[in-house]
Amino acid sequence: MDARTETDVAQVAAAIGDPSRAKVLLALGGGGALPASALAAEAGVSNSTISGHLAKLLDARLLTVELDGRHRYYRLATKDVARALEQLALIARPLPVRSLNADTRAKALLRARLCYDHLAGRLGVAVMSALQEQDVLAAEPAGTGDGDAVYVLTPHGRAELTAFGVDMERLPRRRSSVRYCVDWAERRHHLAGPLGAALTARMFALEWLRHGKYRRVVHLTAAGREGLAATFGVPADQLG
């Protein structure tokens, strides 16, 4: 027999459910690692305060630390943590803007951000929709209509992406279907899963994308703007 039983949802949720801690987690939501002092600045609290918070997040196994000299780099413990955060963002209310700085940050996040390892935000949904236009992905609308649509990669799409330089060998074979997230800001789908991660990685390799000051924020380069229009037919007016 097995000692496992119900899990302590309340404890994790409480760990996430503090404004400072949530800011920390969101700042790390792009999959990057940051030292304690940067996280303190991010959350707008003192170093001693953030230290307590980080200890709590470690205890809840939401974060891991890497020791590097006198620095300590924190990152999300697993992909599942990032997924849980995005899922929570989906059911959360919009947050009123606090400062001018926060406003530009927020706008940048809405424009293009990483959802741990794949592209999200307006850019993410624009790419997803362009991939359908180009018959790279085929949508199969949900029967029940409640956000449970399904996408598959077409043979043509497979060829297209291979030509683009995505290493398709390392992805699920045959009639692949495709994972996606419901974007919390756009309420539309963006590409996720292994394919989303691989495509995003390729775009970074081509320098179509660059990391912003914080890893979660992504900037589209001029090359990226041209490339997306030329290769996938993403309309330029959706790249603002």
Added chain:
Amino acid sequence: MDARTETDVAQVAAAIGDPSRAKVLLALGGGGALPASALAAEAGVSNSTISGHLAKLLDARLLTVELDGRHRYYRLATKDVARALEQLALIARPLPVRSLNADTRAKALLRARLCYDHLAGRLGVAVMSALQEQDVLAAEPAGTGDGDAVYVLTPHGRAELTAFGVDMERLPRRRSSVRYCVDWAERRHHLAGPLGAALTARMFALEWLRHGKYRRVVHLTAAGREGLAATFGVPADQLG
């Protein structure tokens, strides 16, 4: 321009992050509706206390109410709330057993439960795995190996399920792929999405499954035990 900005993850998480409130949400996780007093018993607090909690959960838009005479039936506001809860359960630590009663409840939940509209728990993963054995579903192992596998419904499987009485017309057409959840207890996949919901509904219609005292708990009937073995080849020793 759009006033939407970052969302308030902290607020939702805080709403979930109280033991009593989490118990309420989990009790409603099967998609059912319960009156305030039942939820108070469920959480083990007084009626006045639960009333405050329910008000908070309503304010956070995690629940909705239906007024029915002097009763008020609460249920989860959307499927997304249920999804968020399961995602949190996935990253939460196991909870130590408190009472004998809680223990039998927990065991029942591990055996078979509803994940809002589809089957989960040991029974859920057993069915999922049997469906693969029977070539109803084909698994396409993840390239990156981090839980991003993909399943598709085979033509044979489509015929099989149609014969079983699942209304396949109302589901995504053509080369459908299939949504799944990672079961928080088993750490294996169970069938979700429209197909999972439809199959589960059919099993209820056939009286293979019956609701327990609380809707989230599901009981397998004798007919269900036989049917699952005969129709899908689910081994009897996995139905304990």
Added chain:
DNA sequence: AGCACGCTTCGGCAGACAGCGAAACGTTCT
């Protein structure tokens, strides 16, 4: 060795909040 730096620990304070019982409110049943 000595200093600067990043981070954590400690002590203390103030606000938030879960808990209960009593009372109020509205609905249903007799």
Added chain:
DNA sequence: AGAACGTTTCGCTGTCTGCCGAAGCGTGCT
């Protein structure tokens, strides 16, 4: 109308916890 019932509101108490500054500890620079 009156009693029973489900639910919410109110007042109160105790506890928890987020916050800071100061002090402590280990690491790296010079």
